[in-house]
Amino acid sequence: YIKNPPYFEGMTMQVGHVDDVHGARIMGLFGDSITTDHISPAGNIKKDSPAGRFLQERGVQPADFNSYGSRRGNDDVMVRGTFANIRIKNLMFGGEEGGNTLYYPADGGQPEKLAIYDAAMKYKSDGVPLVVLAGKEYGTGSSRDWAAKGTNLLGVKAVIAESFERIHRSNLVGMGVLPLQFLEGENAQTLGLDGSEVLDITGLQDGASRRATVDAKKSDGSVKQFQVKVLLLTPKEVEYFKHGGLLQYVLRQLAARKPA
Numbered sequence: 001y002i003k004n005p006p007y008f009e010g011m012t013m014q015v016g017h018v019d020d021v022h023g024a025r026i027m028g029l030f031g032d033s034i035t036t037d038h039i040s041p042a043g044n045i046k047k048d049s050p051a052g053r054f055l056q057e058r059g060v061q062p063a064d065f066n067s068y069g070s071r072r073g074n075d076d077v078m079v080r081g082t083f084a085n086i087r088i089k090n091l092m093f094g095g096e097e098g099g100n101t102l103y104y105p106a107d108g109g110q111p112e113k114l115a116i117y118d119a120a121m122k123y124k125s126d127g128v129p130l131v132v133l134a135g136k137e138y139g140t141g142s143s144r145d146w147a148a149k150g151t152n153l154l155g156v157k158a159v160i161a162e163s164f165e166r167i168h169r170s171n172l173v174g175m176g177v178l179p180l181q182f183l184e185g186e187n188a189q190t191l192g193l194d195g196s197e198v199l200d201i202t203g204l205q206d207g208a209s210r211r212a213t214v215d216a217k218k219s220d221g222s223v224k225q226f227q228v229k230v231l232l233l234t235p236k237e238v239e240y241f242k243h244g245g246l247l248q249y250v251l252r253q254l255a256a257r258k259p260a
Contacts, residue, residue: 005075006153007247013255015242018178018207018232021129021157022200027101027116028083029091029188029195030134035141036168040078040150041085042069049099050080050117072146075153082150083116090116091188092195102195111196120154130154131199133188134161139168148175152245158201160214160228162187169231176245178204179231180212191216191226204230207238 030038037043045051045065054076055065071077084099092102093113102111103119106126114122123130132151138161139147148171151159158178169179180201182188197216204212209230216224232238243249 001071002073003075005149007245008251011244011248011251013252015252016244018204018238018241020200020202020204021131021178022202024129024131024157024199024201025104025123026092026133026193026195026197026199027120027123027130027154027156028132028134029193030132030138031089031091032135032162033137033140034088034134036139036144036147036165037141038083038085038088039139039147040068040082040144042144043067045071045077045081046084046086049084050115051077051084054080075149078146079150079153080117082146082154090195104196117154120156124155129157131201132156132159132161133193133195134159135187136162137165138163139165139172141165143167143171145171148172148177151175151177164231170237173232173237173241174246176241176243176248178241180214181229181231183227183229186226191224193224197224201228207232207241 044067047062052065068081087097088099089095089097090101099116100113101116101119103114103122104111120130147168152175156177158180159172160180160182162182164179172179193216197218200215202213203209212228212230214226214228232241240246240249243252
């Protein structure tokens, strides 16, 4: 139930930057009103889900799974539960429910339908960053911290949405995930994005720019370019983001204090 999470692994006192993102794959293509429960469910753990398989491999019987909410102190369970809500719809598959995505192999092979966690780990092994695309009111509902924590641990570098719920946007910044907003009247559908594109996000200027450019390269080699708003809203949020998130910022502040 309780495990030391990996947020500080490999951390040094060196502060980072608000870096451009290159060669990112789209992990999820979602519609409007994706709630924090869609992103990080608190309910029952399915035995054939990544989290369910993980627990069974460690000798936990399905009757003893309990819920995601009860296991929120174990990042191995919670990251496997991120985007695993059985009701979430990844529009890569039309109206089909379930937390799946398409994994595009680095060697250019045929895409493979996988659970989002399983695909994210393959992308992490490939060194490929991830992006989520969504509609209006992304992150609505209760301010569930694991909705941002799990997104970070999956390797998601940015979420591009039509609009964000206020607290979830702040939580994403606090976990080092960049919130970006489509310009008025634009979304993945109007831009003709289907989730197969490779994205470059440039022009962030280390957090100084309020706009960024996204180049979406399609499988036929054509490129759709569009602008997005950068939702790092205060100098302090830019600072948190450069540290990799709020936790790292606080730890570096504490470590920098000279003993009395």
